[in-house]
Amino acid sequence: MPIFSPDEWTFLQSVGVFAVCAVTIALAGTRLTRVVDQLADKTGLGEAIAGALLLGAATSLSGIVLSVTAAWKGHPELAISNALGGIAVQTLFLAVADLFYRRANLEHAAASAPNLLQNALLISLLAVILLAPSLPEFTFWGVSPVTPVLFGLYVYGIFLVKGARQTPMWKPSVTKETRNDVPVDDADTPALSRLVIEFVVLMSVMGLAGWTLEPAATNIAAQTGLGQTAVGVLLTATSTSLPELVTSVAAVRRGALTLAVGGIIGGNAFDTLFTATSDIAYREGSIYHAVSEDTIIWISLSLLMTSALMMGLIRRQEQGLARIGTESAAIVLLYALGVALVLIR
Secondary structure, three states: OOOOOHHHHHHHHHHHHHHHHHHHHHHHHHHHHHHHHHHHHHHOOOHHHHHHHHHHHHHHHHHHHHHHHHHHOOOHHHHHHHHHHHHHHHHHHHHHHHOOOOOOOHHHHOOOHHHHHHHHHHHHHHHHHHHHHHOOOOOEOOEOOHHHHHHHHHHHHHHHHHHHHHOOOOOOOOOOOOOOOOOOOOOOOOOHHHHHHHHHHHHHHHHHHHHHHHHHHHHHHHHHOOOHHHHHHHHHHHHHOHHHHHHHHHHHHHOOHHHHHHHHHHHHHHHHHHHHHHHHHOOOOOHHHHOOHHHHHHHHHHHHHHHHHHHHHHHOOOOOHHHOOHHHHHHHHHHHHHHHHHHHO
16 A cells, blocks of 8 residues: 555645755855845946846746746636735845844835835835726736736836936935945956856746746645645745845845845835736736735735835834834734734635
């Protein structure tokens, strides 16, 4: 008699594949911090823009591949919950990274006009997604009009962030704990071509891991009975967001605080495009109208967490609860509330 039934064996295989992919994503993401930090200096982009575009896109690739694959296979709840659950858990990771910077709260030390603008952009994108299910269910070639709006708003917001860095109309008060984005002239920095190649390779590795994660996550959802929303929010979103945790902590330890904050906020804004690309891949109509009530709750909590972070960046409390900002503590509590709501519903 076999030790495991076919269903149990499938479940164990899925868990094993899931674990290997999560470790791969974490290891590849670790190296990305140094590469993107060096690219920010080499190209003159600055840490905020590099965090939003390069780090945000690279660390999000595994998640976007998973969401698009799930949507294409007719699993809209997993696609959307993975995308938007990632935003919440990555915001939580910024509070975790705050624990590794002991001199002051991260919101105090890394406050900047580009980071504030990125945060406002994220709130706007989430609000559009939250509004979409209430709009008429109209599609053109299977794509909702909301999708091009999200892409256009994101591009417009990135141009605003770039302008805020080059010609800022507002600056935070400089204190002894403020850490400005100053390029490092390091003779040991690899050539730009080598950095670009390494960036592309690492990005490809994480994309492949995300593609492999999707069937494993779907099997785990089926076997455990948790449902695709719970698995997407709590399991796949967390695993595909591991690079953001690794890179944000690594950036803080390197002293690249603007990159740490910009990478998280910019990555979150990029993650909203998961929804837009998933809508293109979803062939059964508007994916926004397939969003479950649980996911709507999670979008609302993500908005609250993002708003709390923005308050922290404006308030700039130097020391707070448990050596992290009061707003960071609020983010932790809001995430815990979201997990509880998903599990008890």
